[in-house]
Amino acid sequence: MTETAAPRSTDAPESPQGPKVADEAKRPRPTTPPKKSGIHRQGPSFLMAVPAVALFGLFALVPLFGVIAISFLDWQTVRGTVEWVGTSNWETVLSDRSFTWRALELTVYFVVGSYLFQMPTALLLGVFMAGAQKYRALLSVLYFLPLLFSSVAVGLTFQSLFSPNYGISAALSWLPLPNDWLSNPNLVMFVMVFVVGWCFIPFHALLYQAGVRQIPQTMYEAATLDGAGRVRQFFSITLPQLRYTFITSSTLMLVGSLTYFDLIYVLTGGSPANAVRILPLDMYIEGFSSHNLGNASVIAVILVAIGLALSLLLNVLSGSTKMQSDKAGA
């Protein structure tokens, strides 16, 4: 994500695409003397950032370190005792609980499955929506609708729709549809990936649509003159030009998939046979239903580690692709 803004400052003079930045760099700056030192600095004071830092620190950073600490404690909420137990929670979670590795495995399935469903669909829909026909504008209006529902609302809706007695299977009984959408352990993971996609694809499609609209039309005109067809233009112009949108959207999708707790909790509660008990849900059940806060915190720390690793990975990947595609685009 850091890279999103970087190229503006680094490669400005070479880039013919950035006249604004290039102007800025060349224009003389007569009035202000160069950076003063010490107290007389020109920038705003740190006081400006204090409210954000304080709120973020107290309610996000402190809990982040707190969760690491609690993972080494035996915290009995009912008796009110706190005891340092070293790595014993970690040992329990990683070796004694058969759930943890299963939950980790399911999380990987869920994140990968969600990404493979959401990314191509959102990309294609976004490109489609960016086209000119009027009916596409109407479709775009309707595509937005899922964003207006809370995850609980979506959960309750699909719970009814997938109900064996009152749902789609009952209404279309002449079709060979399964009627155990949510109670079949082999099916429920696919159902969850689909429902989560239903909720989030519209948002990502919107991002891609906005990204496509920013691509200069002259690129397509030139490509058309060169005899490139639609498919060729898609791969040679649209995709490379969408790289920042792609990174933003992928980061939000992947880190988001790690935290899709609400829907899964509402729709299944982890059952049947814990077939969708992914890490966030496992953590919630262990912490707030079974009152094993130490164990739950271990799971939470694992979640944080995965989240940070994913973001860093995306940053590194996007950093390397950025340099290449900047040259190609210029």
Added chain:
Amino acid sequence: MTHTASTEAKMPDAGQGLNPAEPEGGAQGTKAFGPKGRGTKPARPYESPNVLGGILGWVWLGIIILPIYFIVITSFRSRQDLAANNQLVPTAEPTLQNFVRVIENDFFHFFLNSVIVTISTVAVVLAVSVMAAYYITRSTSWGGGRLFQMILLGIAIPVQATIIPVYYLIQYLGLYDTLWALILPQIAFAIPLSVLIIVNFVRDIPNELFESMRVDGAGEWKILTSLVLPMSKPALMTVGIYQALQVWNGFLFPLVLTQSRDVRVLPLSLWEYQGQFGVDTPATLAAVVLSALPLLAAYIVGRRYIVAGLTAGFSK
């Protein structure tokens, strides 16, 4: 080369076969919808119909609409009707009883709680994020860059992962089961992404504007309110709308940090309605429909601003 030629030759044919009306619609659309004054051009560079996109587009419409259609028609049914008739056909005897039942069960009270929490959270997020973004982009000291890096890492912290300490912190501060318990942590978790989006905008404000304001003797607050705020308006809209949706629809914080009916917000109320109404599916779905109506109204009124606002900052 051969590949390109063959796709070109195939595309128009295939498209016309599937949807003969499309090219004509395309020409019309260009006039009405073409980006930034390009309407005078005869056609967009490629006007061969996007067949794959078109098919996906209509299929997706069906996928989007079916569940929404289902909850709407079901919310007008009676329980008996749901069991007796085809569930996908609208009922012959629509009833408003389900909605009455939901409204009589304090719906508007929960609605008001949601409004209070959402407005307070978003207002504070916007204020503190724009100040922090101003500091980060314009600070000449070492702290700005460091702060930005720290905040960027914050994006990767899954909210769920910190809910246990947040729960204790809120209890320790004596805020458990109050609206504050929902507002304060949600502000904190909204800050990283908001700052990132706003920084991307503030960074683009030309240096000269800041310098000329300084020369004119403007202080920090003056610069913030009369330069940074107006220039970062698209980013503020993005942040405001995105975070408002997040907070309005958020479920985990209310579930863990509140308990009593007095401070219940809409998503949690749906959850409670489900328990309360039990097997009365139409009543539960009426609550779902009612809970989506306020946002639907907002979307109908401000669609342009909402969509533009949502995308302006993210596509930077």
